[in-house]
Amino acid sequence: MARSGNRGAARCLPLMSNVRRHMRHLLLIVGMLYSSAALSEETVCTPAWFDQLQATTCGLASEYDCQGLMLREANKELNVAYGELVSDLVYPESLAQSQRAWLRFRNAECDYQASGMNCNAHTSRQCWMTRDACVVHLTCERVFQFRAQSAAHCNGCPAKKSDSTEVKRR
Numbered sequence: 558m559a560r561s562g563n564r565g566a567a568r569c570l571p572l573m574s575n576v577r578r579h580m581r582h583l584l585l586i587v588g589m590l591y592s593s594a595a596l597s598e599e600t601v602c603t604p605a606w607f608d609q610l611q612a613t614t615c616g617l618a619s620e621y622d623c624q625g626l627m628l629r630e631a632n633k634e635l636n637v638a639y640g641e642l643v644s645d646l647v648y649p650e651s652l653a654q655s656q657r658a659w660l661r662f663r664n665a666e667c668d669y670q671a672s673g674m675n676c677n678a679h680t681s682r683q684c685w686m687t688r689d690a691c692v693v694h695l696t697c698e699r700v701f702q703f704r705a706q707s708a709a710h711c712n713g714c715p716a717k718k719s720d721s722t723e724v725k726r727r
Contacts, residue, residue: 601634602697624689631696638703645707647716659699667691 600606607627639656643649668676670691674684710720 601630602700606630624686624693627693628689628696631693631700634700635696635703638700638707642703642707645717645719647718651715663692663695663699666695 639652643652646652667688671684671688674687676684676688706715714720
């Protein structure tokens with residue numbers, strides 16, 4: 558009779574492990590909800606944003622989950638910056654072409670950066686964390702490029718609708 562009790566206890570161990578994992582994810586979601594307002598105070602991809610993200614949401618999550626959150630936020634910001642720039646360009650086709658090529662470059666570069674690890678094993682979290690950190694870094698660089706291009710008013714820059722409006726007003 559004592560054996561059947563032990564077997565039942567052994568069955569509970571994997572269940573408890575699953576409960577702990579789900580609780581960690583629940584805490585991450587709750588943390589993200591509470592910190593989303595605070596995160597919006599800082600501009601994505603700035604050092605202050607990284608610091609604030611680390612201090613709030615990432616304190617509740619594993620490093621792997623934190624990298625995923627940074628990647629999602631950086632990609633959202635990239636899409637916003639791209640959308641703002643492409644909607645202001647007179648000839649947006651070249652930017653769309655450039656962006657497709659840049660995305661291929663970013664993914665290939667980050668695959669290369671993580672190539673020293675066994676990423677194909679699907680068990681190496683370090684591999685995926687290295688790759689995600691690279692993607693976040695390059696994505697933030699691209700966000701800064703788009704912001705600079707949006708603010709640029711110069712001869713030889715891609716023609717923008719907002720520039721032609723300013724010229725007409727003068």
